[in-house]
Amino acid sequence: MSTRPADHGANAPTEPHPSDATPRIPSDEELAQMSTDDLVALGNRIDDIEVVSGRERFPVPGTRAEKRAVRQVAGWFILATISGLLFLVAFIWWPWEYRSATEEGAWVYALYTPIIGVTFGFAVFAVGMGVIAYSKKLLPEDLTVQQRHDGRSSEVDRRTAAARLIQTGQQSGIARRKLIVRSVGAAGGVLGLGVLVAAFGGLVKNPWKEGPDSALLKTEWFSPDGERVYLRKNSGIVDDVVLVRAGDLEPGSMETVFPFKESQRSHPEELAETLRSSDSPVMLINLRPNVPVIKRAGQEDFNYGTLFAYSKICSHMGCPTSLYEDQTMRILCPCHQSQFQANEFAKPVFGPAARPLAQLPIAADDQGYLYARSDFIEPVGPAFWERNS
Structure with a gap:
């Protein structure tokens, strides 16, 4: 066994170690003919690896x-x-x-x-x-x-x-x-x-199997048989139906509302499904009087007086636009800070959102209860490939 000489000072001469010699690098043809063991030994010399000890875990197989x-x-x-x-x-x-x-x-x-x-x-x-x-x-x-x-x-x-x-x-x-x-x-x-x-x-599920009535194109505000869909509050109790009148909201206030059909009143399962549906929530905003309003082309009659109803689903990533700032009349999304101008057809004015919030056309019946004149005329929420708006 050979050992390295002890170092007797910073400038003491040292003898070359056998591994310090650069090994000859074989050609590609020689490498191709070398066995695994030969390649490992060559690699140890090239990489300056010293194998101190080595043994198999189980030299005798089958124990x-x-x-x-x-x-x-x-x-x-x-x-x-x-x-x-x-x-x-x-x-x-x-x-x-x-x-x-x-x-x-x-x-x-x-x-x-x-x-x-x-x-x-x-x-x-x-x-x-x-x-x-x-x-x-x-x-x-x-x-x-x-x-x-x-x-x-x-x-x-x-x-x-x-x-x-x-x-x-x-x-x-x-x-x-x-x-x-x-x-x-x-x-x-x-x-x-x-x-x-x-x-x-x-x-896995095909979202287009129902054609024009597919889930991405229709919401709970759609009424296939023409039954009127009213705006209701969520009191926290599924079968407690509280409809919204035009005079319920103070100027500058906002209320989250959900769809309700009279045929659902005796069916708690349907009422619960409507409340938890992701495309149901709508922000009902009552703008202050004399506020200048810019309406989107083709949606000039979607509001009812100073009441405007916008989908609560952000057009960026689908987060709930839960905040409304009365002074600036901006709808705020807390997820990625997108902002929408409520008195200008909820167009995006800040943040990553690129499209306005979908607006729900509303009206009031003879008793003053607000209802949806139809479903949204465009898909709510984020974009998808087949979307044309």
């Missing part, structure tokens, strides 16, 4: 200790597979539609997000634990020392590094451990499928 380690590693990947399958089942078949706390099945709906979060998260966690367990229990125990080098790796460096990985895999015995191979494949396949389902699950 009880090895089988136990294999089962432990595969167990994590099997748990990841099971958890991933549970995620897929919950994501597709668990009741996901909104239910208020007073409705039947509300507790089942409340568990939807926690269940898909826990199952998917545990699947990722189990895969990570399986990789860690594999490296700790099955990979060879090597202790190496390498000097740090800067700059981009050359072709020979990349070849030798790949060979080193291949050799490590061969020494770990992964090829003969079929249980680990199968469990890793199952876990990776299920987890990859889960990522695809989470990313594209919303595209």
Whole structure:
């Protein structure tokens, strides 16, 4: 065994270390003919790697200790597979539609997000634990020392590094451990499928199957049989119907209203569905008298006096435009700070929104109750490819 001479001072001469000599770089033809072991040895010399010690975890294959380690590693990947399958089942078949706390099945709906979060998260966690367990229990125990080098790796460096990985895999015995191979494949396949389902699950349903009456083109304000749709407040109680009169709002005030049909009064399920529908909320704004108003072409008669009704769904990303500033007459979206001018057909004046809020045409009946003369004449909310407005 040879050792380096001790350094007796900052300027003491040193003898060259055998690894300091630059090894000859073989040609591409020679590299192609070299074995994995030869490439690893060459890479060690090039990268100035000193192998201090190294041994396989299980020099004798098939021992009880090895089988136990294999089962432990595969167990994590099997748990990841099971958890991933549970995620897929919950994501597709668990009741996901909104239910208020007073409705039947509300507790089942409340568990939807926690269940898909826990199952998917545990699947990722189990895969990570399986990789860690594999490296700790099955990979060879090597202790190496390498000097740090800067700059981009050359072709020979990349070849030798790949060979080193291949050799490590061969020494770990992964090829003969079929249980680990199968469990890793199952876990990776299920987890990859889960990522695809989470990313594209919303595209499974065809939004255009109903033609002109498709969900992206019609809202709860649409009445297929011509029944009048009134404006109602949400008092927090589903079957407590409070209609809105023209004189209920003070000048400069705003009220969030929802659609209501008289035929729904005795059907709490339909009333609840209308309240929780994402395209139902409308901002009813009563402008102050003598405020200059600019109306959008084709929508000159959509207001009722100083009352203007705009969709509460922001045209940028679909957030609720929940704020109204009376002095500037601006509707504010708290998500990305888009602002819309209420006295100028709710056109965007600040922020990322590029289109006005959809305006609902309203009128009042003989008793002064406000109702929608029709559905919105344009889709509410953000853009989509087939949108023509």
